[in-house]
Amino acid sequence: MRNIKKVLALVLVAVLCLSCFAACSKSGNTDATTAADDKTTVADETTAADKTTAAGEETPAASGTFKIGSIGPLTGEAAIYGQAVMNGAQIAVEEINAKGGIQLEFQSQDDVSDAETSVNAYNKLVDWGMQVLMGTVTTTPCIAVGAQTNKDRVFTLTPSASSTDVIDGKDNVFQVCFTDPNQGVASADYISENIAGKKVAIIYRNDDAYSQGIHDTFVAEAKEKNVEVVYEGTFTKDTATDFSAQLTGAQSAGAEIVFLPIYYQPASVILKQAADMNYAPIFFGVDGMDGILTMEGFDTKLAEGVMLLTPFSADAEDEATQNFVAKYKEKYKETPNQFAADAYDAIYIIAEALNKAGCTSDMSAADICEKLVSVMPTITFDGITGAGMTWQATGEVSKGPRAVVIENGVYVTPGK
Amino acid sequence: MKKLSSIKGTTKKNGFTYALVIVAFAVVSLLNANGVLxxxxxxLLVPACCYIVMALSLNLTVGVLGDLSLGHAGFMSVGAFSGIVASMSLADAIPNTVVRMALAIVVGALFAAVAGFLIGIPVLRLRGDYLAIVTLAFGEIIKDIITCLIVGHDKNGIHILFNVKGNKSVADLNLAEGGQVIIKGAQGATGTQTIATFTAGFVLIIITLFIILNLVNSRTGRAVLAVRDNRIAAESVGINVTKYKMIVFVISSALAGAAGxxxxxxxxxxxASKFDFNTSxxxxxxxxxxxxxxxxxxIIAATILYVLPEALREFSDYRMLIYAIVLILVMVATNDPKIKALFGKILPHRKKKGGAVNE
Known part of the structure; x- marks a missing residue:
């Protein structure tokens, strides 16, 4: 009995320490990436906006105020995605509100990229009176929340949850990003067309829906396009700290391209370890790689020459992108990534759909949902993550992917 | 030993536990029906019920049997995924969701019991810290196995694949037309029909309580307590230690499976990665x-600690930090002798109970 108590005490101490560390590293992140002060001002502005719009509601104006909710990982492992989404959305909301016309009220909730927490966050937003959901940011929570919104009839537009399961059988869920199969297919196509004839190794995380999904379609498409896959290495959440075995495997198999359909955090370790062992293939990532340049404590020199498939590049010269990037840099002191851009577009898409469907803010979420669902397939949207975006009734977006290569710490179009 | 001489007291105490659950259910249902909630x-209602059952079943292993298990989420995982497969594959055969849910829970419990039995064979030969570490390892093994599992269902029955090398995909299931993939390996179970209800959670808690409280107060339960308090003495009077440990371990796993x-x-x-070490x-x-x-x-601790992080949503980013601080304070406070004495004064019979538990 006494022994057990000792062990229990030890375990508890360990757990408490861990949770403290988790909290510390999280607050550390916010300090470095978005600057704590900035964050509070954002929060202040939001609450200020809330107050003014709340006051505005009392005097019935011609333009309605819609409540847009968003859910994403603001803390934890995938926090860069969630924070980018909320920052990007915030800019779009402010722009739309400044323009006049329909007004938007925006609230974000944290889900730590966990399905259970995400459903809780969703319920919280329903209590708040949310009319349209812009979220969720990551795939697994989005499937769970999507089932709920489908039941409750809340229109859902996810900026970045890319699995087909997100939209499968749910008429009210739409995506701004590509689906995973599309990313896998597009990557294989790009490699076969532009860097053909090279041997490819894949390192992917096989306990992650996103990574496994892209891997599966990539391998299938690679076979079709005669892209030679010489090595497949896997890892899991728990083994994402050491990749020397996989890299050695890829190297000895003679791979000249290493395809990394994974998130930026393990990718950063892979880049570091590959550099240490003087292995310099072309690393090819997908949208999960986006964010690596803004990762805290990562030497961006290691990412030189990394190619990735992303719909957004901050160096694009069109006016809309330039405007967004400038505002984002001014406000959050960093270059926006694809997630921020997706969210920025998502808010604009919602606003356009609301306008086109002629929704008024006194309509219930369910009524708005029915109208938006019928209007979405008719919309053609020019955003910063693609021109001429259109949607199928299934919720899938059609737009062209864009490959970029990292040079001198920024994304540029290859061969430029 | 004190418990033997005060059977009446035990009955009273158990009655209080049942009453607490029933009253809580009645109040919450009433509030819900009136739209107050x-x-x-x-x-939060259904997951809270699940965590209460989890806590009760783990308490059976840790509190009653006296063996520290760090892999309890593994059994929840087995129950969850086998329950989902049962529920989804019977969707056409049994349209009634209540019957299907009950069946799925039974299936989940059975599979978890089998897993508990298999794991119990090696694990229960160990004691103390070693046992704790091995259960931890088994929890992780279960997680990894489920990550490799691809399950689908069509008119020919259930198809199962083990994707050990990571080179198989859903297409390898060769499902017939109209078939449905239930578990997609690492991507987990998606598209599950959400048929769980609060009432089911309540019934599950009551059944769990019934099983555990009756077990503890039975002949088996007294043997188990004897094993916990002094293994050598228990062996010397002819109690089959392995048998009783196994009974409790399997029941505990089965209940965790039902919760899952x-x-x-x-x-x-x-x-599958939801049911990791952290959940345990x-x-x-x-x-x-x-x-x-x-x-x-x-029951009370599970409810409070499950609701707390959600109640702290107002603190946005600092939510989990505050949760951790609250946890530390509560743990320190409940172990402080002065505060314990204070409770003892307010609730006179509490002191007696506390003593019995500590011994």
Missing amino acids: SRSAQG ALYGMNYSSLV ILVLVFVVLGGLGNMTGS
């Missing part, structure tokens, strides 16, 4: 805070 509160099945049917998507520890924290061997305590 917010959406976020409603959403209910949990699995509450969410449209579920990944979370449940262990409920048990420790509630008091080892104290079932009422487990």
Whole structure:
């Protein structure tokens, strides 16, 4: 009995320490990436906006105020995605509100990229009176929340949850990003067309829906396009700290391209370890790689020459992108990534759909949902993550992917 | 030994536990029916029930049997995924969701019991810290096995694939037309019909309580307590230690499996990595805070600690930091002799109970 108590005490101490560390590293992140002060001002502005719009509601104006909710990982492992989404959305909301016309009220909730927490966050937003959901940011929570919104009839537009399961059988869920199969297919196509004839190794995380999904379609498409896959290495959440075995495997198999359909955090370790062992293939990532340049404590020199498939590049010269990037840099002191851009577009898409469907803010979420669902397939949207975006009734977006290569710490179009 | 001489007291105490659960259910249902409960509160009901059952079943292992298990989420995982497979594959055969849910919970419990038995064979030969570490390892093994599992269902029955090398995909299931993939390996179970209800959770808690409280007060239960308190003495009077340990371990696993099945049917998507070491520890924290061997305590602790992080949403980014601080304060406070004495004064019979548990 006494022994057990000792062990229990030890375990508890360990757990408490861990949770403290988790909290510390999280607050550390916010300090470095978005600057704590900035964050509070954002929060202040939001609450200020809330107050003014709340006051505005009392005097019935011609333009309605819609409540847009968003859910994403603001803390934890995938926090860069969630924070980018909320920052990007915030800019779009402010722009739309400044323009006049329909007004938007925006609230974000944290889900730590966990399905259970995400459903809780969703319920919280329903209590708040949310009319349209812009979220969720990551795939697994989005499937769970999507089932709920489908039941409750809340229109859902996810900026970045890319699995087909997100939209499968749910008429009210739409995506701004590509689906995973599309990313896998597009990557294989790009490699076969532009860097053909090279041997490819894949390192992917096989306990992650996103990574496994892209891997599966990539391998299938690679076979079709005669892209030679010489090595497949896997890892899991728990083994994402050491990749020397996989890299050695890829190297000895003679791979000249290493395809990394994974998130930026393990990718950063892979880049570091590959550099240490003087292995310099072309690393090819997908949208999960986006964010690596803004990762805290990562030497961006290691990412030189990394190619990735992303719909957004901050160096694009069109006016809309330039405007967004400038505002984002001014406000959050960093270059926006694809997630921020997706969210920025998502808010604009919602606003356009609301306008086109002629929704008024006194309509219930369910009524708005029915109208938006019928209007979405008719919309053609020019955003910063693609021109001429259109949607199928299934919720899938059609737009062209864009490959970029990292040079001198920024994304540029290859061969430029 | 004190428990032997006060059977009447035990009955009274058990009655109080049942009454607490029933009254809580009645109040919450009433509030819900009148629309007083917010959406976020409603959403917490089913998972809270699942965690209560988890805490009760772990308390059986840790508190009553006296063996520290750090892999309890593994059994929840087995129950969740087998329950989901049962529920989804019977969707056409049994349209009635209540019957299907009950069946799925039973299936989940059975599979978890089998897993508990298999794991129990090596694990229960160990003691103390070693046992704790091995259960931890088994929890992780279960997680990894489920990550490799691809399950689909069509008119020919259930198709199962083990994707050990990571080179198989859903297409390899060769499902017939109209077939449905239920578990997609690492991507977990997606598209699950969410048929879990609060009433089912309540019934599950009552059944769990009934099983555990009756077990503890039975001949078997007294043998188990004897094993916990002094293994050598228990062996010397002819108690088969392995047998009784196994009984408790399997029952505990089965109950965790039932909780898992209910949990699995509450969410449209579920990944195996949800049931990792952290979840096991979370449940262990409920048990420790509630008091080892104290079932009422487990129920209250699980409820409070499950609701707390959601109640702290107002603090946005600092939510989990505050949760951790609250946890530390509660743990320190409940172990402070002065505060314990204070409680003893307010609730006179509490002192007696506390003593019995500590011995």
